[in-house]
Amino acid sequence: MPAGGRPTVRSRRLGTALRxxxxxxxxxxxxxxEVIASSQARVSRLETGHVTARVIEVRLLLDAYGVTDPEARAKLEELAKHSKEQGWWLEHAAHLRPDYLDHIALEDDxxxxxxxxxxxxPGLLQTPAYAEEITAGSPNYIAPDRVAQLLKVREARQSKIEEGGATYSAILWESVVARPLVRVEIHREQLAAILEIAQRKNVTVQVLPSSTGVLGAVTSAFSTFSFDSEPVVEAVALENLRGTPVLEGSEDLTAYANMYDLLRSSALAPDASARLIRSLLRSLKEDAS
Structure with a gap:
């Protein structure tokens, strides 16, 4: 059974593909x-991710399903090999919601x-001071020791981007950079950090101008994830009051992939976005002098 007695993101992705x-x-x-000499109940649990398929089972099922693409087969075999692995984030499981654990697992893969x-x-761009002020200022009371734990997890998540382990693109509505939600000195530090991080080869940051009208207000925050050499959306994590649910249905994936493309095409280019942020940063410094 997957670690923790519940389907992991990896076991669920594997099961969905097999189904x-x-x-x-x-x-x-x-x-x-019959193909794997087992029961219908096991196949059902494999497809829902409640148990992890063995590599030999994956190979036999893919043979029976006529899947010959080497890359597709290798991808599912890797999921089978690693579905039971204990990710670094599980040491923090007692302090994190299950849906947040799923979000981190998606980022890690x-x-x-x-x-x-x-x-x-976005959390992957936040400075420690910004993250602490936002977390501590949440309308839901969070004990100081848990705030420290959440900040530690956020720092660990950011290492994925710092080490070049994924190509990361972020689109921010203009108000995110133009209207401080934290103390001004922390906001200045945060803008400078965004400019620095955006210079990495694997990072792109764009700003959606407020002048685009209602586009920025039509959808809440979300992240899309791809797991192959091409950026085909394979999972979406939403942010709302109740947590960060993960969507994996084909219609949902298409809708959010299209929405991201619309936001990206309406946003300022990366260079123009950086100029805007530098301009805002200069204004904040001048106001402070």
């Missing part, structure tokens, strides 16, 4: 069970991470 391939070949679960944020600086 899609099975349905494409019009085989039912009893027929798939992703080759492309794309994020839209209309209110706050």
């Amino acid at each position: 899609q391939y099975r349905l494409a070949t019009k085989l039912d679960q009893p027929q798939a069970a 992703a080759t492309y991470i794309r994020e839209w944020q209309p209110v706050l600086v």
